[in-house]
Amino acid sequence: MAKYTICRVSELPPGERKIVEAGKRTIGVFNIRGDFFAIRNQCPHQNAPLCRGIVTGTTLPSQPGEYIWTKDGEIIRCPWHGWEFDITTGRSVFNPHKMRVKSYEVTVEPPAAEEVESVESFTVTVEDGWVILHA
Ligand code: FES
Numbered sequence: 001m002a003k004y005t006i007c008r009v010s011e012l013p014p015g016e017r018k019i020v021e022a023g024k025r026t027i028g029v030f031n032i033r034g035d036f037f038a039i040r041n042q043c044p045h046q047n048a049p050l051c052r053g054i055v056t057g058t059t060l061p062s063q064p065g066e067y068i069w070t071k072d073g074e075i076i077r078c079p080w081h082g083w084e085f086d087i088t089t090g091r092s093v094f095n096p097h098k099m100r101v102k103s104y105e106v107t108v109e110p111p112a113a114e115e116v117e118s119v120e121s122f123t124v125t126v127e128d129g130w131v132i133l134h135a
Helices: none
Strands: 003-008 017-022 025-032 035-040 054-060 068-077 084-086 103-109 130-134
Touching: 003 017, 025 068, 025 130
Parallel strands: none
Antiparallel strands: 003 130, 017 025, 025 035, 035 103, 054 068, 068 084, 103 130
């Protein structure tokens, strides 16, 4: 599994996404409330660029006339025909056990030692690490 450096954490704020090339694949990397997730930018229905779809939420099963909104900002809707997928798992909303899009691990790693400026008598904290895609 290869590692791809995507950007600084500060360059991908919550609610935003970056669509990147990783080898022969195109992958969407998402920041959802400070946590990072990645899914393939290819809808399993007819290969649309899934990660260009709108990010939304979904409703839970409920009584008639009752709407319970959940997973706000965690669901992506395919721009072609509207299939929806959970960005955090890759599973579809309509058939989560059988239909899914490939998901990938994303980690945040501190900058390399030579990038950290320090003075011997001060404590240094790392606040802006790198977003790393494992694909
Ligand atoms: S190509 Fe994505 S729903 Fe049809």
